[in-house]
Amino acid sequence: MNRTDRLYALVEDLRAVSPRLRTARELAQRYEVSVRTIERDIGALQQAGIPIYADVGRRGGYALDKTMSLPPLNFTPSEIVALAVALERSRGAPFEAAGRSALRKMMAAISERNAIATRDLAARVRLLDPPEQQQVPEIPSIIERAIEAGRAVRIGYLDRFGATSEREVEPMALLDGPNGWYIVAWCHLRGESRCFRLDRIRTATMTDLPIVDRTVDGHISDADGRRLRLRLVGL
Structure with missing residues (x-):
């Protein structure tokens, strides 16, 4: 790990356990x-x-300012395992890395007793590995970054008949469909909104072209022209 990565990791480490202390020896x-x-x-x-402060003394250490962290959250082992199961079932999905980062922070923030109970409960859960997928691993993260940055993407897309086309699309939303993850995007080739399966995107490059703010309505056509009904994530 280089120094830049270590500095970022130190902040996240201290944030995850705040207001508890980490000693220099533990961090080393x-x-x-x-x-x-x-x-x-x-330093x-x-x-x-x-805002990192040092608590000197034999039991001292470093901590992130309490105002920069959340108060203790009383997640139960069942709640944390439920999120862990959802993450395992979403391998290769958009925001997977962010979800795993959140899970690590939750585990670091709970008490040692609850952490042990959570690991014991998780050990009683098993998932079947899905069939081998052909999805290019980097594709979801590229699409995720493009949506966050508001940039168009140039993709190589394989349709259901095995034909490949080059398209420039403007990602509008992510969609969890019956056959995996899709992006809802404005397709410059077709001049309308379309759905594209992530596992059919063979190449993806984020461009410098900003996307136009468009509304995603309740229905959309996939890349093969079929009409699909959409619903929002409930938060």
């Missing part, structure tokens, strides 16, 4: 560097304006 062991290196890293973060 975790990141396989010297205590002196951790002290220099913490650099403090100079950059990150």
Whole structure:
């Protein structure tokens, strides 16, 4: 791990356990560097304006300012395992990495007793591996970044008949459909909104072209012209 990655990881580590303390020795062991290196890293973060404070003394350590973290959250083992199961069933889906990051933060924030109970419960859950998928691993993250950045994407798309076409599309939304994940996008080739299965996208490149703000209505056509009904994620 290079220094830049380690600095980001240190902040996330301290944020996950705040307001509890991490000692320099614990952090040094975790990141396989010297205590002196951790002290220099913490100093650099403090100079950059990150609100890390040091509690001196035999039981002291470093912590992120309490105002920069959430109060203790009383997630139950069942709630955390439910999220873990959902993540396992969503391998290769958009936002998978963000979901796993959230799960790690939840595990770090709960008590040791609840963490043990959560791991024991998770050990009683089994999932069957799905058949081998042909999805290109990088595609979901490229589409995810394009939606967040508001940029069009140039894709190579394989239709259900095995024909490949090059298209420039403007991602509008992500869709969890009966055959996996899709993107709802404005297709420049067809001049209308279409759905594209992520596992049929063979190549994807984010462009510098900003997308036009378009409304996704309750129905959409897939890349083969079939009409599909949409619903929103409930939050």
